[in-house]
Each structure stands twice: as structure tokens, then as C-alpha cells.
Amino acid sequence: MSGDKGLQHIKDWHVLVALALLGLAGPLVLPSLITQIAFLWLMVTFAVTWDMLGGRMGYNSFGNIVFFGIGCYAAAVIQRDAGLPYFEGLALGTAAGAVVAVAAAALFGAALLGIRGHYFAIGTLGLSVAAAEIAAGWDYVGAGSGLALPLYPGALGERELFFAYALFGVAACCFLFCRWLYATRFGLALNAIRDDHDKADAMGLRTTPIKIFTWCISAFFLGISGALAANMIGFIDPRDVAFAGATFGVWMVLMAILGGKGTLWGPVLGAFVFHVTQELFWTWLLGWQRVALGLLIVVIVVFFPQGIMGWIAERRARREAA
Template identity: 65%
Template sequence: MNPQPRRTHQLESAVAATPASWLAILGVLAGALGATLAPWLFAAITTQLAFLWLMVLFALTWDVMGGQMGYNSFGNIVFFGVGAYVCAVAQRDLGLGYFPGLATGVGLAALAATGVALALGPAMLGLRGHYFAIGTLGLGIAFADAAAGWSFIGAGSGMTLPLFPGAPGSRQLFFYYAMLALAAATLLALRWLYARPFGLALNAIRDDEEKAEALGLYTTRCKILAWCICALFLGMAGALTGNLVGFIDPRELAFAGATFGVWMVVMAILGGKGTLWGPVIGAMLFHLTQELFWTYLLNWQRVALGMLIVLIVVLFPTGIMGWLREYRARHGGVPGRAA
């Protein structure tokens, strides 16, 4: 057989795909440049920009369970809170200085959050459907009440973090880039995992867990591993967020299930759960809208945010990425381009 026609076809396909590839590369580079320059161009809202990357991380980690695997968890906030407190205690009690203490605290926070996921996983992930969702919701409430009653970590009065040893404004800048790096690392790590057999295993559990078990897949192990991956990144995010804010409140920050715990779900649904970029897009849109509400709808911002959540769930059940897939299926192209 002459291989020349096949090689010619492959070359033509590569050439045809080049414009789209270059556009994707340019888009990534433009996004990276914008993220790098953002705190310098908008110095007054550096903290809000840092929270943007926290929202992206929230949505990405929730989607591992809720989108890729089909297990809707309301307890992921537990790992965030554990990470925040473990890092704060390490910085307070180890006496290593600010930056060595911070680095040690972030590492211990990741280990502690992963350990909690590993300990709770066998019991919680034996539940399915609504039972799992309700059980994880109870976990968040239990951890919040336990933290509010434990004097070692400040109880209901909260816990103050060490002062950042730098010029005014440098703390926000430092933790902005730390949050950005952590969110980027989370995205890249999940992209790598989804392209491996582990990603197929998660989707198999979502589609039909009984059939996956019948085919020899160790579903419980996969579920526990997925939860531990979420906990790893959430623990580090909690450690950084506590230092960014400078104060940890058990119910308003560490185990804020009514806000952070719900927003994780909403952001992933808005962008399109079960996709890689959907949670990123959903988190950015949600955070931008939320900040606009907080700025222009004073005293009504929570009402507007609650209505936004209802509209997202009702009008965008498949999210932005899902709508794009449906459009392509109907019209054979993308919006704005002829089929």
C-alpha cells in the first residue's frame, strides 16, 4: 500500500487545523497576560481579583465530583475550612517566621484536608444520589459548629492570622499571584487527569455505576481518590484565603456552606458541569455579577444574588457549554458562523 495519500491527508488536516490552534494559543497567552497585569491595572480591587481565582478553583474542584462523576457534594467546603485552620495553627504555634510558616502551613493544610477526605470517604461515598448530597450538607454544618465551639482555634470569636511582613498593599498582591498559580495548577492537573483512564472511570460512574462495577471497575476507590483530589486543592486554597483575609470566622469564611458551598454548585452549572472550561467560565461570570450586585444594589444584593441563582438553575440547566453543544448539534457550527 502506498502511504503517500494517507500522509497527504494528515498534512492537509494539520494545515486546516492550524488557524484554530493559533487562535487557541493566542487566547491562552492573552488570558495569561491579562491575569498577570490585572492587579497592576486595577490595584484598588486586587482582593476581589484574588477571590476570582478562588471561585475558579471552587468550581473546578466541585465539578470533579458533581460534573465528571455525578455525585453532587455540598460538603467540599469542609476541606477548605480544615485547610484554613490547619495553616493558621501551624503559623501560630510552630514559630518559623511568616514565609516558612506559610509554606509549612500550606503543605500541612493539603495533607490534613486530604486525610479528612480519606477518612470520611468510605462512609460518605457509600451513599448515592440525594442521600450523599444531604450527608455532605450535614458534614459542613457539623464542622462549622465544632469549630465555633473549639477554643483552641478561637471558637466563635474566630482566629487572627499573623501580619504580612511587607509594605501596605503587598499582602493582596502576593496572595493574588498565589491564588492565580494555585487555580492554574488545579486546571492543568485536572486536564491531565481527565485525559487519562481515571477520567473515563469518573464518567463511567456518572453514566451507570452498577454497570461500571459489573465490568470490574473499583468504583469506591475511584470515588475516594476523586474526593481526595478535591480536598488537596481546597485545603491549599483555604490556607491562602485565610492569610489573604487575615481573619478566619468559622461560619462566614472557613465553613461557609450557605455562600461558598452553594456558589461552587451554581458556578459549575452556569458554565456547564462535566466540562473542563465550563466551571472556569461560570466562575468568572458569577463572580463579576456578584461584585456588581455588591456595588450597585446595596441592601438588596442578597435578594438579587438569590434570584440570580434561581434563574441559573432554571434557565441554564446545561450551562453555557451545554448550550454551545446543543447549538452545534442543531446547526452544525458555532454561533456567528455559517454551518
């Protein structure tokens, strides 16, 4: 993608080292911001996983939040019912969250990924709404009252530190895996589907299995992050945490668009800009933060349709042509 050339003058490994330092040293240097840093890495995972379909393949999904919510609930139920010590229950619950999320992606993908365009987007939106309503009415998972998770056994403050590092690890693994994947022939197949689905079919690509497999990869990382985020928060609300389509579900789309969807670094950059801006709104515009966030969404859509990476690439192309 041309947007990836927007940071071509910066060595790729320089950025990776800087992010690694932030992920490892940030919670220690800025202990008062540990929770915000943990959520930053969650936002990075949201944006990168959404971009696998929405950016690389051109399938704009509003249903990715379903896999995050499944990870939340699967981990919570396992930890509640298995009777294991905290960390063993967390490990088993996280693994279960990933497995169940992948299974759900395979099932829903077989039903939805045969349709295209706006119909697919509307179908995934309905999926996220239905998931929230099912969880809110299911007594086994707490229904509308929500579900509390086991208490972290460490000292005060250790929980946030542990999950900040855990979510950083998930975000780093997700990004590095995508970085590798996009450089393979499979990555080229994703771009071929986005550029011309019919031509990709004519070339012999098995487009539907490719789309389902890609959604399963996204679901895998979202299921893990859901299990970890639920434990960090300590409580699952079906509409405001697990299947929060109006917030998390929309934000993952906006972050990818803001940074530049379909680019390697765009979703990461978009997640950083969006999360920092949102935190500033909550700090300095309390009471008006939702208004400011709504205006930010309008600015993103109107002034950055190609994202920050695309804007940088376009500016550089104009300077070189002048």
C-alpha cells in the same frame, strides 16, 4: 462532553494564554481590583474542584467547603504555634492544610462515598454543618470568636498582590492538572461511574477507591487555597469564612452548573460570570444585592440547566441541523 464543543472553534491555547495574561498582568494593571481578582481565582478553584465529583462523576457534594475550612484552620494553627518567620510559617501551614484536608477526604470518603444520589448530597451537607459547629465551639481554634492570622510583613498593598498571584497559581495548577487527568483512562473511569455506576462495577472498576481518590484530589487543592485565602483575609470566622456553606459551599455548585458541569471549561466560565455578576450586584445594588443574587440563582437553575457551554453547543447543533 458535548458542552466542551461549545468553544471548539476557539483554540484551547488561545484561552490559556489570555487567562495567563489576566492572572499575571491583571493585579498590576488594575491595582484597585487586586482583592476581587484574587477572589476570582479562588472561585475558579472552587468550581473546578467541585466539578471533579459533581460534574465528571455525578456525585453532588455540599461538603467540599469542609476541606477549604480545614486548610484555613490548619495553616492558622501552625503559623500561630510554630514560632517561625512569616513565610516559613505560611509554607509549612499551607502544606499542613493540604495534608490534613486530604486525610479528612480519605476518612469522610470511606464513610460517605459508598452511598449515592440524594443520600450522598444530604450526608455531605450534614458534614459541612457539623464542621462549622465544631469549629465554633472549639476554644483551641478560637471558637465562635474566630482566629486571627499573623500580619503580613510587607508594605501596605503587598499582601493582596502576593496572594493574588498565589491563588492564581493554585487555580492554574488545579485546572491544568484536571485537564491532564480527564484525558487519561482515569478520566474515562470517572465518566463511566457517572453514566452507569452499576455497569462500571460490573466492568471491574474499583469504583469506591476511585471516588475516594478523586475527592482527595479536590481536597488537596481546596486545603491549599484555604490556607492562602485565610492569610489574605487575615481572620477566620468558623461560619462566615472557613465553613461558609451558605455562601462558598453553594456558590461552588452554582458556578459549575452555570458554566456547564462535566465540561473542561464550564466551571472556569461559570466562575468568571458568577463572580463578576456578584461584584456588580455589590457595587450597584447595595442593600438589594442578596435579593439579586437569589434571583440569579433561580435564573441559573431554571434557564441554564445544562450550563452556558451546553447552551452554546445546543445552539450550534441547531444551526448546523437547519
